[in-house]
Amino acid sequence: MLSYFEDKKAKISTYLKEFLAEKGTRFSTINTLGKDVCDRIYDFAIQGKMIRGGLVSLGFGMSRNGHFPKAGPEQMIQAGAAVELFQSALLVHDDIMDRDQVRRGFGSVFYQYARMADRAGIADAYHLGESLGICAGDLSYFLAFEVLSRLEVGPLIYQRIQKLVSQELAYVGIAQMQDIYWGASNGSVSDEEVLHLYLYKTGRYTFSLPLMIGGLLAEQSEHTLNLLEKVGEHMGIIFQLKDDEIGLFGDQSEIGKPIGSDIREGKKTLYYGLLQKRASSEDLARIAYLIGNPDINEQDVQYVRDLVVRLGIFEEVRNLTETLAGKAGALIPWLPGFKFEEREVMLKLLDYSLVRTR
Amino acid sequence: MLSYFEDKKAKISTYLKEFLAEKGTRFSTINTLGKDVCDRIYDFAIQGKMIRGGLVSLGFGMSRNGHFPKAGPEQMIQAGAAVELFQSALLVHDDIMDRDQVRRGFGSVFYQYARMADRAGIADAYHLGESLGICAGDLSYFLAFEVLSRLEVGPLIYQRIQKLVSQELAYVGIAQMQDIYWGASNGSVSDEEVLHLYLYKTGRYTFSLPLMIGGLLAEQSEHTLNLLEKVGEHMGIIFQLKDDEIGLFGDQSEIGKPIGSDIREGKKTLYYGLLQKRASSEDLARIAYLIGNPDINEQDVQYVRDLVVRLGIFEEVRNLTETLAGKAGALIPWLPGFKFEEREVMLKLLDYSLVRTR
Numbered sequence: 001m002l003s004y005f006e007d008k009k010a011k012i013s014t015y016l017k018e019f020l021a022e023k024g025t026r027f028s029t030i031n032t033l034g035k036d037v038c039d040r041i042y043d044f045a046i047q048g049k050m051i052r053g054g055l056v057s058l059g060f061g062m063s064r065n066g067h068f069p070k071a072g073p074e075q076m077i078q079a080g081a082a083v084e085l086f087q088s089a090l091l092v093h094d095d096i097m098d099r100d101q102v103r104r105g106f107g108s109v110f111y112q113y114a115r116m117a118d119r120a121g122i123a124d125a126y127h128l129g130e131s132l133g134i135c136a137g138d139l140s141y142f143l144a145f146e147v148l149s150r151l152e153v154g155p156l157i158y159q160r161i162q163k164l165v166s167q168e169l170a171y172v173g174i175a176q177m178q179d180i181y182w183g184a185s186n187g188s189v190s191d192e193e194v195l196h197l198y199l200y201k202t203g204r205y206t207f208s209l210p211l212m213i214g215g216l217l218a219e220q221s222e223h224t225l226n227l228l229e230k231v232g233e234h235m236g237i238i239f240q241l242k243d244d245e246i247g248l249f250g251d252q253s254e255i256g257k258p259i260g261s262d263i264r265e266g267k268k269t270l271y272y273g274l275l276q277k278r279a280s281s282e283d284l285a286r287i288a289y290l291i292g293n294p295d296i297n298e299q300d301v302q303y304v305r306d307l308v309v310r311l312g313i314f315e316e317v318r319n320l321t322e323t324l325a326g327k328a329g330a331l332i333p334w335l336p337g338f339k340f341e342e343r344e345v346m347l348k349l350l351d352y353s354l355v356r357t358r
Numbered sequence: 359m360l361s362y363f364e365d366k367k368a369k370i371s372t373y374l375k376e377f378l379a380e381k382g383t384r385f386s387t388i389n390t391l392g393k394d395v396c397d398r399i400y401d402f403a404i405q406g407k408m409i410r411g412g413l414v415s416l417g418f419g420m421s422r423n424g425h426f427p428k429a430g431p432e433q434m435i436q437a438g439a440a441v442e443l444f445q446s447a448l449l450v451h452d453d454i455m456d457r458d459q460v461r462r463g464f465g466s467v468f469y470q471y472a473r474m475a476d477r478a479g480i481a482d483a484y485h486l487g488e489s490l491g492i493c494a495g496d497l498s499y500f501l502a503f504e505v506l507s508r509l510e511v512g513p514l515i516y517q518r519i520q521k522l523v524s525q526e527l528a529y530v531g532i533a534q535m536q537d538i539y540w541g542a543s544n545g546s547v548s549d550e551e552v553l554h555l556y557l558y559k560t561g562r563y564t565f566s567l568p569l570m571i572g573g574l575l576a577e578q579s580e581h582t583l584n585l586l587e588k589v590g591e592h593m594g595i596i597f598q599l600k601d602d603e604i605g606l607f608g609d610q611s612e613i614g615k616p617i618g619s620d621i622r623e624g625k626k627t628l629y630y631g632l633l634q635k636r637a638s639s640e641d642l643a644r645i646a647y648l649i650g651n652p653d654i655n656e657q658d659v660q661y662v663r664d665l666v667v668r669l670g671i672f673e674e675v676r677n678l679t680e681t682l683a684g685k686a687g688a689l690i691p692w693l694p695g696f697k698f699e700e701r702e703v704m705l706k707l708l709d710y711s712l713v714r715t716r
Contacts, residue, residue, distance in 0.1 A: 023528070027528075027529075027532050030532055030533065031532060031533070031535075031551075031554070034532035034535075037532065037535065093493075093496065096488075096489070096492065117539075117542065123542075124542065128538065128539070128542045130454075130488075131538050132535055134451050134454065134492060135455075135531050135532075135534050135535045137492075137496075138451065138495075138496075138527075139532065141496070141499060142524045142527045142528040142531060143528060145503060145520065145523075145524040146521060146524035146525060146528065149517055149520040149524055150521065155513030155516070155517055156513055158513070158516075158517055159513055159516055159517075162506070162507040163504060163507035166500050166501070166503040166504035166507055167500075169496075169500040170381070170385075170497055170500040170501060170504065171385075171388065173496050173497040173500060174388055174389060174391055174395065174493070174497065175388065175389070176493050177389075177494075178388075178391055180486065180490065180493070181391065181475075181486070181490070184475065184481075184482065184486045185475075185478060185480050193389070196389070200388055
């Protein structure tokens with residue numbers, strides 16, 4: 001499974017390298033920051049695993065159906081590169097909102113600028129870093145849209161992809177607003193609200209969107225596109241739920257950040273949503289004190305962990321994950337015209353989502 | 359002239375009202391912030407004069423040429439609405455970078471959120487406001503791209519418009535990076551660099567882009583598109599130079615902000631670029647002290663004003679403006695197939711750019 005995505009990542013990286021070098025050369029006739037930001041976006045983009053970008057190819061490969069679409073492997077890589085640029089843009093802005101100075105082991109983009117400004121002796125360097133980071137994120141969106149506009153595919157296909165991408169990114173935007181608002185406030189949040197957020201912030205965007213772009217490029221039927229959408233939603237929510245599980249019950253040395261970060265950051269996970277429903281008023285008061293509190297210790301995290309297990313929430317979320325996996329696993333064989341190799345990759349990705357530990 | 363743009367503004371506003379109401383209804387199934395942000399974007403967008411949006415219609419009307427493009431007045435309004443949503447997005451992000459709490463007489467979008475968060479008793483309300491503002495700006499970009507993706511025009515036309523828009527917005531992004539970097543730093547900036555910035559930050563974006571969108575929708579020849587691009591560049595730079603003039607020599611009661619704001623904010627205008635070239639080292643030292651200093655008084659502003667006049671810079675910039683106006687005025691009659699009314703509007707807009715006092 002991973003070799004499939006590694007292969008796509010290598011190709012997407014090559015596309016991005018050439019595209020961003022071309023744009024950087026063009027921008028360097030305007031000012032020096034233009035070339036520089038292209039380099040930073042490239043360095044940032046290639047640090048990810050590029051699962052999203054690879055899913056475009058998977059969505060295409062799965063759904064080939066005896067007909068001959070205008071798009072081929074090259075367009076999958078190109079559209080995958082656009083998807084990765086969108087992801088970079090979202091993360092660049094995300095790091096400003098979360099004040100994350102490190103991302104994927106390197107300085108986050110806004111923080112790179114903040115340090116650059118600081119070295120240049122600029123007062124208020126942090127704010128200039130944030131401002132340049134906002135611009136860099138915006139630029140990454142525009143570059144992604146330009147990559148899409150260069151797609152040599154049937155023009156009606158292209159227009160549908162643009163519409164889909166614009167709509168789904170808008171959903172991510174408002175889900176993100178909700179997420180940061182919840183993170184900053186102390187109000188209670190229900191499990192239904194959390195699952196809704198997961199659907200729009202992670203599920204549809206991370207899985208449905210790239211799979212459907214692949215399906216659209218393969219000129220698939222509405223029926224197949226709907227199936228890809230559904231499979232993506234299930235897998236995306238599984239992915240997020242597993243993220244939550246690893247964040248609370250995982251092995252710190254494996255995931256590279258302290259266990260309990262979600263609690264410290266005040267993140268409203270499904271565990272949180274279910275605790276609001278099941279915990280006693282005494283426990284709720286203690287949770288309210290711990291959530292969003294950066295100073296909690298290992299014992300506090302263990303308390304939350306025990307509570308989640310004792311109240312049956314751990315099992316409930318596990319069961320939900322299994323149910324969703326069952327639904328996704330039942331749909332995959334019904335995707336018209338997919339080949340053995342791609343079906344195997346998809347099922348392995350599903351299995352991986354269930355067992356991964358980081 | 360203004361009645362032409364007022365008419366377009368009314369129609370664009372109607373389009374935006376319906377579109378954003380539709381999106382708000384869709385978003386309200388996700389969370390409450392989604393509907394709310396659509397309302398805020400609408401309220402924000404309609405506060406502008408919508409010259410950019412109106413220029414799409416002008417670019418179309420000017421260049422009709424005996425053939426019958428698929429697009430008509432309705433598509434001009436729709437594309438104009440997209441252009442205005444892009445503009446709103448840029449301004450929403452701009453206000454975060456400049457820490458502007460007021461825009462067009464109302465609270466800027468991020469500041470509206472900061473106050474909302476403050477009223478809800480959220481600690482760090484200002485930062486949450488910034489974060490929600492980043493999301494709202496991003497969302498406005500995505501909504502603009504969706505409006506474009508709904509254009510019912512020849513699909514190849516649509517793809518070219520998307521490519522053009524993505525490219526030009528990227529230029530604005532890197533010009534903006536330069537602008538805020540200059541604003542925060544004390545380094546010297548040449549007049550050539552300033553003019554280059556004006557070309558990409560204001561000229562091409564504000565005038566060339568909407569005119570060319572109109573030209574593309576009218577399915578015009580490359581020759582005509584090039585002419586529209588050139589006319590736009592000249593008019594855009596004139597517009598910016600006039601802005602600078604009003605900012606230093608204008609009437610405070612007319613423009614609604616203190617004279618000399620550009621100096622206080624450390625903005626690197628063409629006046630600044632030419633002062634670097636012409637001023638004595640003694641004057642340069644005093645300028646270096648004044649630029650970016652929020653505490654300068656009326657006398658300091660008068661000193662800069664006198665210096666700009668005494669060194670012939672005022673006249674030099676005026677002459678440049680006249681030269682550009684001459685070039686634009688010479689091109690407008692050569693635009694193939696334009697009608698009397700649209701030519702008149704264009705020439706009046708040019709005249710207005712030269713004489714406006716706010």
